[in-house]
Amino acid sequence: MNAQTSVIGLNGAAGRIDVAIDHPAQGAVRGIAVIAHPHPLYGGTRDNKVVQTMARALLALGFVCWRPDFRGVGDSAGVHDEGGGETDDLIVVVDAARAAQAEAHPEADGAALPLVLAGFSFGTFVLSRVAARLAEAGKPASRLVFIGAAASRFTIETVPADTLVIHGELDDTVPLQSVLDWARPQDLPVVVIPGADHFFHHRLTGLKQLLLRELR
Numbered sequence: 001m002n003a004q005t006s007v008i009g010l011n012g013a014a015g016r017i018d019v020a021i022d023h024p025a026q027g028a029v030r031g032i033a034v035i036a037h038p039h040p041l042y043g044g045t046r047d048n049k050v051v052q053t054m055a056r057a058l059l060a061l062g063f064v065c066w067r068p069d070f071r072g073v074g075d076s077a078g079v080h081d082e083g084g085g086e087t088d089d090l091i092v093v094v095d096a097a098r099a100a101q102a103e104a105h106p107e108a109d110g111a112a113l114p115l116v117l118a119g120f121s122f123g124t125f126v127l128s129r130v131a132a133r134l135a136e137a138g139k140p141a142s143r144l145v146f147i148g149a150a151a152s153r154f155t156i157e158t159v160p161a162d163t164l165v166i167h168g169e170l171d172d173t174v175p176l177q178s179v180l181d182w183a184r185p186q187d188l189p190v191v192v193i194p195g196a197d198h199f200f201h202h203r204l205t206g207l208k209q210l211l212l213r214e215l216r
Contacts, residue, residue, distance in 0.1 A: 010068075010096050012089045015077025019093060020046055022055050022065040029105070030062030031114035031142065032097045034090060034130075036123025038148075040070045040080050050120045050147055053204045057211035063116060066097045070126075083122075083154065087129040094130065098139075114142035116215070121174065121198070124149040128157035145211070148198050152178035158186055164214050165189065166207070168196030 004023035009016045035058075037051045038044030045051075046067035055065040070086050071078035078085065094115065101113050119127040124146040134140050144163040149156060152174050167179050169192050176192065183190050191210065196203040 009075070010092055012071075012078070012085075012092050014071050014079075014081075014085055014089070016075060017068050017077075017089050017092060018073075018075040019066055019068040019096075022059055022067065024059050024062050024064065027062055029064055029101070029113065031064075031116060032101050033058045033063040033065045033116040033118055034093055034097060034127075035065055035067045036090060036117075036119040036127050037067070037070065037073075038121035038123060039150075040073045040122075044122060045069055045073050048120065049204060050200055050207070051123075053200075053208050054118045054120070054145065054147065054211060057208045057215065058116060058118065060212060061215055064097070064101065066093055068093050083126050083129065086126045087133070090126060090130045091133060094134065112139075116143045116145060117141045118145040119147070121148045121150050122154070125154035125156050128159055131159060132157045143215070145215070147200075147207070148174055149179050149182065150174050151182035156182060159188065161186070161188065163188060164191070164211075166191045166193065166210065168192075168198060168200060168203070169194050170196060171198040173198035 006021050008019050035051055035054050037046050037048050046069050058065050069076040072080050117127045131141050144159050147166045167176055193203055200207050
């Protein structure tokens with residue numbers, strides 16, 4: 001993605017989890033982010049434009065961004081597991097990200113850096129499960145960011161009240177109404193981008209500015 005991007009392999013239950021790590025170009029590290037891409041059976045990868053837009057915004061805010069490829073994508077081992085194995089793999093990524101930052105910043109005296117879980121489409125479904133598991137373990141994420149939440153296709157877990165949910169008005173992959181139906185029982189606000197489709201064509205610059213404004 002940029003000169004500060006490295007690629008590593010982590011050991012997951014199905015084998016290698018291939019992860020790109022984007023480092024802020026300058027300044028102190030503010031936190032870490034794990035970013036989950038859209039459905040792997042429909043061309044989703046960590047290089048998806050919405051995923052990269054989230055990463056660029058979070059990088060600008062000082063977050064180290066971990067972008068794994070799901071099972072069977074790129075150099076990640078295994079085959080698509082409908083979210084189950086993918087949840088396990090992202091727990092491995094979160095643990096590795098937290099351990100890496102603790103090692104890189106021992107002066108923090110054990111204080112954990114904020115963790116943002118940011119997902120697009122299928123990635124929101126997986127990260128909702130990851131967030132629930134982390135909360136149950138007493139190590140919750142600091143913030144969730146869901147773009148194009150796949151509420152019409154998967155059962156997305158209940159999320160914290162400060163979750164940032166962004167959706168396109170003209171999304172015909174995941175209709176806006178399904179996201180509102182998921183959000184309503186939680187009293188969860190949804191930010192609607194007028195005229196935007198599922199992939200935010202011609203809306204990515206505005207999406208980045210919105211993320212910067214809401215997460216700063």
